[in-house]
Amino acid sequence: MKGTFFKEFFNRNGPLLGTYLLLAVAFWIIILIVLPQLSMLDYSFRFNLPPSAQGGEKDVYTMSNYQHFFNGSEGNPERLSIFGYQTDIPFNKVDIAVFFKTILAAIFVTAFDLALCYPLAYFLGQSASGPSGRVLLLLLIIPYWVNEILRAFAFRIIFGATGVINTVLVGVGILDTPIDFIRENVALYAGLGYAYLLLMIFPIYNAIESLDRNQIEAARDLGSPWWRIHWRIVIPFAKPGIVSGCTMVFMLTAGALAAPQILGGPSSLWFTQIIYQWFNTGGNWPRGAAYAVVLLFICIVFVLAMMRLFKVKMGEIGK
Amino acid sequence: MSTGVGVDLDDVWVKFGDFVAVREANVSIKGGEFFSFLGPSGCGKTTILRTVSGFQEPSQGEVRIGGTNMVGIGPNLRPTALIFQNLALFPLMPIWENITFSMEVRGASKGERRKRADELLELIALQGQGDKMVNELSGGQKQRVAIARALCAEPDVLLLDEPLSALDLKLRQHMRTELRAIQKQVGITFIYITHDQGEALTMSDNVAVMSAGVIDQIADGRTIYDDPASPFVASFVGENNVFSGKIKTITKDYAVVDTPAGDLRAKIGTAARGKLQKGNDAMAFVRPEALAIAAGRKGKDENRLTASIKTEEFEGQSYNIFLNQADGAEIKMSLVNQGQAYEHAPGSQMTLSCNADQAVVLPAGALASE
Numbered sequence: 001m002k003g004t005f006f007k008e009f010f011n012r013n014g015p016l017l018g019t020y021l022l023l024a025v026a027f028w029i030i031i032l033i034v035l036p037q038l039s040m041l042d043y044s045f046r047f048n049l050p051p052s053a054q055g056g057e058k059d060v061y062t063m064s065n066y067q068h069f070f071n072g073s074e075g076n077p078e079r080l081s082i083f084g085y086q087t088d089i090p091f092n093k094v095d096i097a098v099f100f101k102t103i104l105a106a107i108f109v110t111a112f113d114l115a116l117c118y119p120l121a122y123f124l125g126q127s128a129s130g131p132s133g134r135v136l137l138l139l140l141i142i143p144y145w146v147n148e149i150l151r152a153f154a155f156r157i158i159f160g161a162t163g164v165i166n167t168v169l170v171g172v173g174i175l176d177t178p179i180d181f182i183r184e185n186v187a188l189y190a191g192l193g194y195a196y197l198l199l200m201i202f203p204i205y206n207a208i209e210s211l212d213r214n215q216i217e218a219a220r221d222l223g224s225p226w227w228r229i230h231w232r233i234v235i236p237f238a239k240p241g242i243v244s245g246c247t248m249v250f251m252l253t254a255g256a257l258a259a260p261q262i263l264g265g266p267s268s269l270w271f272t273q274i275i276y277q278w279f280n281t282g283g284n285w286p287r288g289a290a291y292a293v294v295l296l297f298i299c300i301v302f303v304l305a306m307m308r309l310f311k312v313k314m315g316e317i318g319k
Numbered sequence: 320m321s322t323g324v325g326v327d328l329d330d331v332w333v334k335f336g337d338f339v340a341v342r343e344a345n346v347s348i349k350g351g352e353f354f355s356f357l358g359p360s361g362c363g364k365t366t367i368l369r370t371v372s373g374f375q376e377p378s379q380g381e382v383r384i385g386g387t388n389m390v391g392i393g394p395n396l397r398p399t400a401l402i403f404q405n406l407a408l409f410p411l412m413p414i415w416e417n418i419t420f421s422m423e424v425r426g427a428s429k430g431e432r433r434k435r436a437d438e439l440l441e442l443i444a445l446q447g448q449g450d451k452m453v454n455e456l457s458g459g460q461k462q463r464v465a466i467a468r469a470l471c472a473e474p475d476v477l478l479l480d481e482p483l484s485a486l487d488l489k490l491r492q493h494m495r496t497e498l499r500a501i502q503k504q505v506g507i508t509f510i511y512i513t514h515d516q517g518e519a520l521t522m523s524d525n526v527a528v529m530s531a532g533v534i535d536q537i538a539d540g541r542t543i544y545d546d547p548a549s550p551f552v553a554s555f556v557g558e559n560n561v562f563s564g565k566i567k568t569i570t571k572d573y574a575v576v577d578t579p580a581g582d583l584r585a586k587i588g589t590a591a592r593g594k595l596q597k598g599n600d601a602m603a604f605v606r607p608e609a610l611a612i613a614a615g616r617k618g619k620d621e622n623r624l625t626a627s628i629k630t631e632e633f634e635g636q637s638y639n640i641f642l643n644q645a646d647g648a649e650i651k652m653s654l655v656n657q658g659q660a661y662e663h664a665p666g667s668q669m670t671l672s673c674n675a676d677q678a679v680v681l682p683a684g685a686l687a688s689e
């Protein structure tokens with residue numbers, strides 16, 4: 001079975017191209033995906049030792065980094081309470097609160113992007129056919145030629161106290177004093193929502209574009225109002241696209257670093273920033289690795305649960 | 320049986336920019352009638368159907384269904400149901416939900432819908448298959464589901480856009496009879512579109528023949544075949560031989576045309592009565608089966624034509640001889656198969672005969688391209 005697969009593969013592509021393709025795929029999977037994740041996983045189970053002690057007899061596996069995520073550091077006075085019942089388990093309230101805030105914010109940004117992109121993708125896919133549609137797509141893409149960090153700074157300028165939005169609002173007389181969009185985290189959510197907009201639009205657009213127009217007309221001919229056409233025909237058809245768009249936006253938003261660093265208000269902390277601190281200023285790579293693994297794991301579980309809930313199969317995504 | 324709801328098109332024009340897709344359509348379809356639009360690809364058939372169903376507003380003129388002007392009434396509110404050229408079944412719904420989608424829209428309960436679906440599945444001979452998905456059905460079955468889905472909406476007028484074109488010949492013929500039977504059973508008005516003349520002639524009470532956005536003739540099948548209103552209709556519906564020339568003499572009902580094959584006396588088409596004069600360019604049409612090899616003495620109403628033989632061909636029930644007129648125009652003669660063998664030398668002259676009453680004269684005009 002396996003032998004015939006490789007044989008056929010080489011027959012189809014020739015020995016030179018075949019070898020190259022196989023090596024490229026192997027490189028991609030092993031070097032770019034498996035090894036980094038494995039070493040991260042490995043790190044997360046080790047003590048933070050000085051280089052001289054690494055590999056020594058003290059260098060053993062431990063759960064202490066994960067424990068830290070749940071229990072906090074030694075002498076943490078916070079205790080876990082379940083439905084008002086006080087336990088005496090130490091509880092890392094700060095980190096866990098940030099963690100859930102990050103997940104919730106990512107869900108919010110994903111929902112916001114979906115609400116924004118679905119109509120646009122529908123319009124592009126069904127109505128704006130031909131050259132005008134392609135121009136519109138290009139206009140959507142052009143801002144993304146600018147680097148992500150520069151885009152974040154651009155948002156800082158737009159939303160700043162003397163930025164375009166405040167100037168206009170004050171100028172027109174709607175506001176007396178400028179709103180501090182940065183402090184209110186409006187800039188952060190707008191920046192995050194904007195950062196991965198295309199990853200939401202394109203999968204949905206692709207799906208909707210392949211929907212036969214006649215199906216929409218058939219439903220309309222059978223008396224259906226617009227909302228039911230979307231509910232029964234368009235959305236079920238676009239579901240794989242919607243799911244892959246939501247998955248990507250959710251994962252990337254939860255794991256975003258640049259936007260929270262640049263656009264986040266003084267009181268807001270993103271979970272990725274905590275991870276970054278452990279790696280960087282904290283100098284504790286194993287702990288950072290453990291926090292990163294927790295984030296990745298919970299995000300994957302969340303996405304799988306959502307797919308279950310909405311009855312989407314893995315194979316349908318990316319179709 | 321109810322008398323059904325009629326459909327009238329009153330001076331309907333449909334334009335896309337400068338392009339005129341439908342020009343001055345005046346059609347009156349009686350309630351309960353099986354009415355067909357017949358015409359070559361791109362002549363505007365689908366456009367007319369979309370105008371009736373409400374997806375296309377006419378640029379000018381009026382569409383009336385059951386006497387009510389339909390202007391401004393959307394497709395979801397018209398008493399029509401359209402069967403699309405590609406069926407447009409909903410692939411993500413099981414068959415029974417497909418069929419009863421219109422009831423779902425009206426808020427019918429699941430029990431009611433299932434019950435109605437079972438009734439309709441029985442009508443289309445697909446009992447017990449309601450839980451299948453669309454892609455699990457054969458082409459003919461999908462066809463029937465599309466019909467059931469449209470019927471479930473209880474339309475007054477059913478619009479069918481070449482629904483049989485994707486099927487193979489056998490199934491198509493079978494579905495023709497079935498469609499006709501369903502129409503008789505439900506008694507509603509059917510407006511049927513096709514570019515297949517056999518389909519139009521066998522199924523319809525009346526046929527409108529279209530060419531390039533214009534309706535050339537509206538009549539029952541026999542009239543269309545025997546008494547075409549234009550050279551286009553004569554050449555598009557069935558096979559026809561064209562003999563062109565100027566009119567030599569003319570009476571009230573007959574005209575003699577000076578053709579390259581000789582003088583041809585023919586009946587003047589009903590639509591052309593009073594419109595022809597001596598010296599006009601005209602076309603005489605003679606069906607292949609109306610031609611014969613001349614024999615014996617020339618009868619009173621008989622024409623004698625000469626042409627040179629090109630080829631012969633055996634076609635099962637008929638034996639065809641192809642000839643050329645003096646100007647090169649082709650003639651096809653179909654004889655009943657009586658064991659003829661390839662007995663005529665190519666290039667030799669042959670004298671043909673045809674009866675004046677089986678030939679039709681019309682003013683010269685555009686023919687249907689092959």
Ligand SMILES: Nc1ncnc2c1ncn2[C@@H]1O[C@H](COP(=O)(O)OP(=O)(O)OP(=O)(O)O)[C@@H](O)[C@H]1O
Nearest residue numbers: 335338340358359360361362363364365366367514
């Ligand atoms: N939305 C449109 N915009 C511009 N032109 C159109 C549009 N719809 C149809 N046409 C043109 O109108 C003409 C008639 O089209 P229509 O679809 O009615 O043809 P049809 O008779 O149904 O042909 P077929 O047998 O191939 O289905 C065609 O030349 C087509 O190009």
Ligand SMILES: [Mg+2]
Nearest residue numbers: 364365404480
């Ligand atoms: Mg058509």
